[in-house]
Amino acid sequence: GRDLFSATHEEIEIGATTDIYFIRxxxxxxxxxxxxxxxxAEIFAGGAGIVAGIDEALNLLKKKDVKVWALEEGSQVERKDVVMRIEGAYSDFGIFETxxxxxxxxxxxxxxxxxECKQACGEIPMLCFGARHVHPAIAPVMERAALVGGADGASCILGAKLFGKKPSGTVPHALILTVGDTLEVAKAYDEFMPDDAARIILVDTFQDEAVEAVRLADALKENLDGIRLDTASERGGVTPGLVKEVRARLDQAGHNHVNIFVSGGLTPERIIELKSLGVNGFGVGxxxxxxxxxxxxxxxxxxNGKPxxxxxxxxxxxDSPNLKRVL
Amino acid sequence: GRDLFSATHEEIEIGATTDIYFIRxxxxxxxxxxxxxxxxAEIFAGGAGIVAGIDEALNLLKKKDVKVWALEEGSQVERKDVVMRIEGAYSDFGIFETxxxxxxxxxxxxxxxxxECKQACGEIPMLCFGARHVHPAIAPVMERAALVGGADGASCILGAKLFGKKPSGTVPHALILTVGDTLEVAKAYDEFMPDDAARIILVDTFQDEAVEAVRLADALKENLDGIRLDTASERGGVTPGLVKEVRARLDQAGHNHVNIFVSGGLTPERIIELKSLGVNGFGVGxxxxxxxxxxxxxxxxxxNGKPxxxxxxxxxxxDSPNLKRVL
Amino acid sequence: GRDLFSATHEEIEIGATTDIYFIRxxxxxxxxxxxxxxxxAEIFAGGAGIVAGIDEALNLLKKKDVKVWALEEGSQVERKDVVMRIEGAYSDFGIFETxxxxxxxxxxxxxxxxxECKQACGEIPMLCFGARHVHPAIAPVMERAALVGGADGASCILGAKLFGKKPSGTVPHALILTVGDTLEVAKAYDEFMPDDAARIILVDTFQDEAVEAVRLADALKENLDGIRLDTASERGGVTPGLVKEVRARLDQAGHNHVNIFVSGGLTPERIIELKSLGVNGFGVGxxxxxxxxxxxxxxxxxxNGKPxxxxxxxxxxxDSPNLKRVL
Amino acid sequence: GRDLFSATHEEIEIGATTDIYFIRxxxxxxxxxxxxxxxxAEIFAGGAGIVAGIDEALNLLKKKDVKVWALEEGSQVERKDVVMRIEGAYSDFGIFETxxxxxxxxxxxxxxxxxECKQACGEIPMLCFGARHVHPAIAPVMERAALVGGADGASCILGAKLFGKKPSGTVPHALILTVGDTLEVAKAYDEFMPDDAARIILVDTFQDEAVEAVRLADALKENLDGIRLDTASERGGVTPGLVKEVRARLDQAGHNHVNIFVSGGLTPERIIELKSLGVNGFGVGxxxxxxxxxxxxxxxxxxNGKPxxxxxxxxxxxDSPNLKRVL
Amino acid sequence: GRDLFSATHEEIEIGATTDIYFIRxxxxxxxxxxxxxxxxAEIFAGGAGIVAGIDEALNLLKKKDVKVWALEEGSQVERKDVVMRIEGAYSDFGIFETxxxxxxxxxxxxxxxxxECKQACGEIPMLCFGARHVHPAIAPVMERAALVGGADGASCILGAKLFGKKPSGTVPHALILTVGDTLEVAKAYDEFMPDDAARIILVDTFQDEAVEAVRLADALKENLDGIRLDTASERGGVTPGLVKEVRARLDQAGHNHVNIFVSGGLTPERIIELKSLGVNGFGVGxxxxxxxxxxxxxxxxxxNGKPxxxxxxxxxxxDSPNLKRVL
Amino acid sequence: GRDLFSATHEEIEIGATTDIYFIRxxxxxxxxxxxxxxxxAEIFAGGAGIVAGIDEALNLLKKKDVKVWALEEGSQVERKDVVMRIEGAYSDFGIFETxxxxxxxxxxxxxxxxxECKQACGEIPMLCFGARHVHPAIAPVMERAALVGGADGASCILGAKLFGKKPSGTVPHALILTVGDTLEVAKAYDEFMPDDAARIILVDTFQDEAVEAVRLADALKENLDGIRLDTASERGGVTPGLVKEVRARLDQAGHNHVNIFVSGGLTPERIIELKSLGVNGFGVGxxxxxxxxxxxxxxxxxxNGKPxxxxxxxxxxxDSPNLKRVL
Ligand SMILES: [Zn+2]
Ligand SMILES: [Zn+2]
Ligand SMILES: [Zn+2]
Ligand SMILES: [Zn+2]
Ligand SMILES: [Zn+2]
Ligand SMILES: [Zn+2]
Ligand SMILES: [Zn+2]
Ligand SMILES: [Zn+2]
Ligand SMILES: [Zn+2]
Ligand SMILES: [Zn+2]
Ligand SMILES: [Zn+2]
Ligand SMILES: [Zn+2]
Structure with missing residues (x-):
């Protein structure tokens, strides 16, 4: 038997993932x-938003004998707007409808x-950290779509690569727990990681976040680029008060240069609230x-030419003036 | 370049879809x-429900030098219940965390x-018709999970096969529009399809549903197994009144044997309402x-043995008495 | 005994419908x-709105020895505004208070x-079809009041006549069911009805509304003035999507001249929504x-002159500057 | 021209109040x-409740060549229950549909x-005082229907008579204001009214209700049957506290025999609340x-015999087992 | 034992009312x-509002060896604003923290x-009548704070005096009940009270308020300064309709000079509503x-100088620019 | 001038805190x-609850020539229940009404x-920590009333004493901040405080609460009676997850004997939620x-004997059967 239940590229291309009734x-x-x-045939959107997936869909159609008009990847649509128009024999493209x-x-x-998240962030970078909530077969699809929508980076290696980016990320709680001390991890990270990897360290694992942040900054000095707050919901999560206090205590200790990154249960509303308190980057899952x-x-x-x-x-x-002939 | 952005099995197995920080x-x-x-390490659920995906996850872990305890595929869990416990070197399984x-x-x-849908249906069959809303790479994963949860069938060819089932489905509006008459399609279907494929025909394409249903039943007689109602939301969708009336008009014409299937925007609440009016099967997307x-x-x-x-x-x-040693 | 329980004009004029305590x-x-x-004595309104019934009330008072000041029929009032002032001996007008x-x-x-409905309709005609919800004795009173309020026509024969109008209406479902075919009814209507009666035919009785509308228009051509949509709530009622589609299908078949009338459960909100989709007239019940x-x-x-x-x-x-001496 | 806009019995019987399309x-x-x-043809109810008007409807049909089955006047129905079934030529009864x-x-x-009001009242009498809110042509129809529904009496002279009752009522504020003193009115009422008319006097016109009630009871003694509270909403209406206090002050003055009647803006909820405080009768408008x-x-x-x-x-x-053949 | 459980000034000043942990x-x-x-140390406000109590707090601190900065009594603050800053040895002021x-x-x-009440009143006087809802030991503190907030007077003798005012008030229901007639009380009040005490008489004790108000005004003429409405909630309280009517009836009787005062369950919303109807003063409890x-x-x-x-x-x-050095 | 604005016992007893109109x-x-x-005269309650203050009120009345009936201190009453009845000359007790x-x-x-709080706590002790929210003159009155209502202790020295109790409390954040280390404070407390003072130490000042709790317990061993959680709302307050975790970490370190006390923004609902997670005592403010x-x-x-x-x-x-003659 197979180990993974996701469809391979070949299975998709021969129509194995289509609904049976298209075969019939x-x-x-x-x-x-x-x-x-x-x-x-026309494909229309059931709601407003940003269209993504056009490029991948066209890759499926390009070997078929069909003419295609489509919106550009990343276009804004309203409900009922046409996203793609296909002309040809239904036998040729029907198996790809699903x-x-x-x-x-x-x-x-x-x-x-x-x-939506990027608009809440404005100038501040927003990374997509959502891979852990979806099947790995589509993690890169999801992260690529997030980049189309405006994310500044993504944590999934393949997802970032598909969009021509390097993946983003720091260290997980697991590493800090295994090593047994946040500062030791920070030092090792600084020593062993390539120069262009930002030194951003999680500070909520063992200790009060503010205490840990100042301790790291005192030790690593200018080498510390930032700290990440990811406080568990059991501990109240990352509150506005926590962000404000960590920023103040770092500044009072002379570490204005240390940035604050926040992750964990973020929404556009929470981003807007926290952004104004001095957060320098968000990781949205x-x-x-x-x-x-x-x-x-x-x-x-x-x-046959009849409506x-x-x-x-x-x-x-x-009537869809924004459609462009693409195939 | 690649045509599809979904990860292949090989990419998943070498960790290309993991978050970069596990590599670091x-x-x-x-x-x-x-x-x-x-x-x-323990994996716990953030909410109550039915656990699926255990088998696929174990396939990823089975080549590693780890011990694993897990719940059975399809178990009921409460929030915070442990689903899986892994013992070993983090270097061995960390890249699969994502x-x-x-x-x-x-x-x-x-x-x-x-x-939830199956519980609403009770004895009546419930098929999963959701493939068109997800990326084809995971359509089979999704349909297999639906079958784990209790669906009686699935429309996606590969999804059904993964669970040892034949795919379910009838004919789409596209076929009926192409042929130009529902009855002609019904006759062709009856003639050309294998004997074990149920004769269930969509009746909302061109005509009033009740008129079309009786017309088909009068023509195909005992060969017609059922009709499907999938009325567009622009036309009010499939209302309780429509189901009741179609049932009554079929019965008055002597076609008690013709079953009624319903699809389109179904939820457990709507299933419960429509079930009591004589529906014989539901397709949920x-x-x-x-x-x-x-x-x-x-x-x-x-x-190292320390909490x-x-x-x-x-x-x-x-403390998790339902975990069983599986690897 | 009497067949009808409504009061005759004579009974009203002798005070038989008054509360007994005015007699005492x-x-x-x-x-x-x-x-x-x-x-x-002054009569004031308990809420804001359009005053109607002034003329009928004055007819009751005109034979009495009283002076009366009143607003004009159809005036706008606010809560607590005085509608009528009567001076005279209470014995003269008390029995008419009720x-x-x-x-x-x-x-x-x-x-x-x-x-309210007329304001929602704007330029588009609005007919009152409410007679079937009130006792026949007051159906003409109600329809006349609707005409005072702004309705463009009314279906009740006597109601329309009281306002100097011809009654409005088409054919009921009953006729179409009795004849057995909508098109036959449409042809008979066209043949037998006077030239000045608009040819507006109900299209939801037997068939899909859009199918039936195009079929009638194809057969009657320029003789068909309009179709009426009155779809039963069991079938989702008259939805915006239905109106839009019927309009489009008529236009595509070259029948822009065929108007669309809508009736059934209309409110100002629904009128506003449907009006923008090309409805040419509304019947409100x-x-x-x-x-x-x-x-x-x-x-x-x-x-006796004392407040x-x-x-x-x-x-x-x-203080009521809009009152005018009328008797 | 006519003075009143309501239809006469003759107009109703010749179909002048029908919708024009039945004529066509x-x-x-x-x-x-x-x-x-x-x-x-069947008539069904669009909601649950008590059916009234059957008798009047049958009077219209009895001269026609039709067979009729109907529920009994005053029956309880659920939504969609059939109220009446008519068999015959549509030409015979169609003009009476409206x-x-x-x-x-x-x-x-x-x-x-x-x-609903009577159920709230239980054993305590409930009179219908609603004539002033409807057109006088149907005031008797409305009051008769209220009596069918369970009212113990009605104020409209003709309405009560149609049900074989005497009308109920006392004296209005107008009489008390004209005479200038409540006690004088009470004495005149006692002197001039027939013995079988209950001596129930309004006490909120000039004075505090409790003061006036005790003053009347002290003067009229056993001749005073009751007082009526109808306090204006501008003064807070008839509150539970007012009822309780008036009862107590009458009792303390030795007038347990004096009943309390309440009118003004009553609903089933308010009736239930006030009933428990010692009210002896309600007038509902x-x-x-x-x-x-x-x-x-x-x-x-x-x-023609076909469904x-x-x-x-x-x-x-x-299927309607409660229908009885009545014509 | 002591009769009263409130702390004396001496007990407060020796710290007997502090939390025990400050002693420890x-x-x-x-x-x-x-x-x-x-x-x-800094004291900050947990919500927005008007700060009062600064003067009293400073009186406690002035004998201690501390430096103090504070806002002015009656300042407006936002949530988290600093109200007072104290510098010194904690041993010196800690026992006064509570x-x-x-x-x-x-x-x-x-x-x-x-x-809030004063803002609702605008130019119209607003008196504080709340002493009866708080312990007498702090009634003067509460009334003084109300005066700081903008009240124009207070009923509590000591409270008014602390702010350099004469107490305000009229007569209670108790006096009127004891004497047995409102007019007799009004005459006695007019005769026996000092010339500078306004003649304002409660009119809701025995009689309809409007009747009683006109009766007093007719008897006392220009000597009556005002009447007070304090109608019990059992009687609907002081409604807008009552105020409007009493004003109108006083005016019609030629007593425009008689002011109307209202008390009983007032809130800013009710004050705004009643003010527009001609009320001349409010008593808020x-x-x-x-x-x-x-x-x-x-x-x-x-x-020791370190944050x-x-x-x-x-x-x-x-950073608190509005703090001023006060000790 | 006076330093404090609260009334002295003498001022209260001579009536200086009464409303001026009782003097008049x-x-x-x-x-x-x-x-x-x-x-x-009767005093009735405007709402349901536990009556307190009876004893203090009687102390005011006992020197007057009046008879008094009252409920017992701590009785449960419903809305409108009589709490006290006084017989005598109004001149004798009127000045004490306020x-x-x-x-x-x-x-x-x-x-x-x-x-309400005590009922939520059940067997677990509940202390009143509310003195800091009320004027010091009534802090003892408030705390005594809380003890009447069921509190097991109170922090205000005089309040506890009035009820024959020792005050309860531990150490404030201020002491820990001044000393600079929680453990040093804990040791000093253990050394210097009397043996019967429970060793309960605040653990949220400088450090993660769980880290600090285990550190104290490891150092003080059986001498540590408990820790107190009072986490600031800026840090999410005391969450259920925090309580559960601190309990678990203390137990895993062998310190089951260390109790957990919680304070800060407690309500009956939060008490019920936290109680089930192992809290041993609550401080409610x-x-x-x-x-x-x-x-x-x-x-x-x-x-004079007349109602x-x-x-x-x-x-x-x-009618008030629970009143007892007390003076
Ligand atoms: Zn983590
Ligand atoms: Zn630094
Ligand atoms: Zn379709
Ligand atoms: Zn059949
Ligand atoms: Zn119809
Ligand atoms: Zn045409
Ligand atoms: Zn009246
Ligand atoms: Zn009596
Ligand atoms: Zn009072
Ligand atoms: Zn005057
Ligand atoms: Zn603190
Ligand atoms: Zn221990």
Missing amino acids: TKEILEKMNLEGTEIV AILGILASSSGWATAAR SYISGAKAIDMTMDIKEI IAKRGRIPGKT | TKEILEKMNLEGTEIV AILGILASSSGWATAAR SYISGAKAIDMTMDIKEI IAKRGRIPGKT | TKEILEKMNLEGTEIV AILGILASSSGWATAAR SYISGAKAIDMTMDIKEI IAKRGRIPGKT | TKEILEKMNLEGTEIV AILGILASSSGWATAAR SYISGAKAIDMTMDIKEI IAKRGRIPGKT | TKEILEKMNLEGTEIV AILGILASSSGWATAAR SYISGAKAIDMTMDIKEI IAKRGRIPGKT | TKEILEKMNLEGTEIV AILGILASSSGWATAAR SYISGAKAIDMTMDIKEI IAKRGRIPGKT
């Missing part, structure tokens, strides 16, 4: 000699959530990774 | 000669939502596919 | 030789609701017929 | 030679509200007169 | 030879509530006396 | 020769809040000190 559709069309019927809708829906959901997909629907709008639609939809092509 | 952790532990430190947490979190979310992940957290609880924990957590192994 | 009051005043006491208050209260409630009466109260304010009032009210005439 | 329906059926089509639905809808609304009509709908269910229905409704007769 | 602190500091440690915080917290709560204290916290911010703070607070003096 | 009442009664009028009502109202509010007073009202009910009352109240003595 193809068979029946062939039996009825209708497999060459010329069709115009896959394309799924790619667009989930990627657009992630990109939209990332955009489940707000992005758990974003609701933006449902995508594919409608047939013309058959048509199922009940509930308007027959014929939708 | 490994390096630093090695530099400090701590790579062999004996560690006990992947394992992601597998468990997302699969458990899907299984839990499927369980985004309620399952869009389920919130059940966040999973890995905590280090012992190092330990980061601030906010209780040091030492958690 | 008259007797006692006579016994005490106070029947000629000069009184000033009747006059009832006429003003109910008519003003209806006129106010009609005004229970929102008008079921409007809350605007309670009216008659207070004695002067006796007086019961506890809770201000003695003396209220 | 009759004409078209005749032109199509379908006027004799055999029809089964009238019959209106009679049943409004009467049932009033009867239902009266029932706008809660009954302003009750929402229970919408009634007439559906065609069979034509039929418009979209949204179930074809064929509804 | 002093002992331990002495044992550790730390009693002379130089400390800077007392000072209590004085400031409760006085500031009262002053803030009084300010529990809204002021029952105001929530504004919690005050004393933090140590420097020790310090407990976890959760910012070390070092807070 | 006395003068007028004397002028009218009514000072000896025999009066029965004082007595204030004593009863405020003390009963505090006792009621203390009772503002929930008790800031309790709403239970308004008390004194009504005259008889004059009487102001409008809104019932004349005559109220």
